[in-house]
Amino acid sequence: MKRMNRRTMLKTMGMVGCATGCLASGLLPGAVPFTGPLSGPGNAVAGTTSGRFAQKDAPFSWKPHVLDAKVCAHVAYDGYWHQGYGCAYGVFYAIVGMMGEQHGAPYNQFPFTMLEVGKSGISDWGTICGALLGAASAFALFWGRKERDPMVAELFRWYEQTAFPMHDPGAAFKGVAGALPTSVSHSPLCHVSVGRWCQASGFAEKSTERGERCARITADVATQAIAIMNAKQAGTFAVAHGDPASVTYCGECHNPGKQSPLLKGKMDCTPCHSGSPHTADKFKNHP
């Protein structure tokens, strides 16, 4: 009751809009509300080297370079295995590290091992697929959200809908050789992507085959991410992978302005909201 009263009070006081609240709080010019795409190369502001929120270079100001996806795919695969740094490191190094090898600073000044954080869905948590995190993080060095978000969406939708793995390391394999079973994740989440593949293939999560599968996906994601970046630089980037039917259907009631506008995110709704045996009550009636 107390919470609802407080909320009602806030609304009654008119303290709900930024037009009111921000002015009342003395919001400085340049500090904008949380909505609205104001960043990106077209709107980049000069970097400040001192003061709060200063940084060395202007936001999103690193210059992208065209990369050879075929070369970088092998680097991504090797990066996955290198010191066991994993998928996010592999993709990120295949993009930013390769620019560093070819063009030096600022690319080669980056502390690349930071991206090990994405391994196994962030320190083994199974959240975002680290390969996707590595790619999206690389995009964010070059493009602010207005331009980056469609690039990320294209990459993530492609990932949701593609049967992985595709990359074949040939004789340079580091886990197991030859073809592997494939599966479609329908999700950008590590937990779902790996779980589906393990169930489809019969291999354990800790198997070398599963590691090999993820190393190959690291190469696959690097390849697709580089294709998107190269197209962006050439001015030919276009969205090729649209929203799944579930996102359109659920959005009819849960998008902004609809009767229950609480939907957050862009993920395909079906893996968790279709009443499948996988999301039935596993604690009482395990299918």
Place this chain on the structure above:
Amino acid sequence: MKRMNRRTMLKTMGMVGCATGCLASGLLPGAVPFTGPLSGPGNAVAGTTSGRFAQKDAPFSWKPHVLDAKVCAHVAYDGYWHQGYGCAYGVFYAIVGMMGEQHGAPYNQFPFTMLEVGKSGISDWGTICGALLGAASAFALFWGRKERDPMVAELFRWYEQTAFPMHDPGAAFKGVAGALPTSVSHSPLCHVSVGRWCQASGFAEKSTERGERCARITADVATQAIAIMNAKQAGTFAVAHGDPASVTYCGECHNPGKQSPLLKGKMDCTPCHSGSPHTADKFKNHP
């Protein structure tokens, strides 16, 4: 059938173990299999400034500094609103940016706006909570996975179990003033965390209240992350938030070596696998 035959063939050929496959592939010393925690300060190797996988500084070699969580919480809150860069940027700047303000390089050389990628669960996708991504990414500048993973687990478990938001910006608010409704996410995922709060509070996902809630969580996560980092530096870090019952229960069959060892990750299983109305079939029998 073809897939199973291929898999059976691989097993028959003995091409499944790294002991065989890696030697056969001419794996170089230093490139290790995907399992096993070999990184961390105790195992840090010197950075190489040229060659494949080179980086300026040795892996995970940045020196951490003790921070004042009370000061940094306000910086995290402001960082969320600054240019609309969001939650991951806010937490990351409150840690690494504040070290840069106080200690200069290498901290202030980081391209902080890269962390905008975490906004709304990575470019609006609703996957990992960006505040958690920002904290975990900061940890990864200082600690390799052997030491970092327990720190991340402690932060993420705390997040799953805590009623947010807690931070009160007082007169320095930028969205709405005063107390806000709270909810427990039981998940490190943005989609689940925001969705639960919107349902509990009645506020829309695109409301200024929701933005304010996430700005305050940005401060909350920065506070907890800094407490963990300070404790780690003092040698007093200890896990305080254990696994939920679901993780233990499900692990009895799905952990390594068990009958169905396909579980990936550490997330609380209940949000998606308890057969709740939220994960029932929304496409045919919408509860």
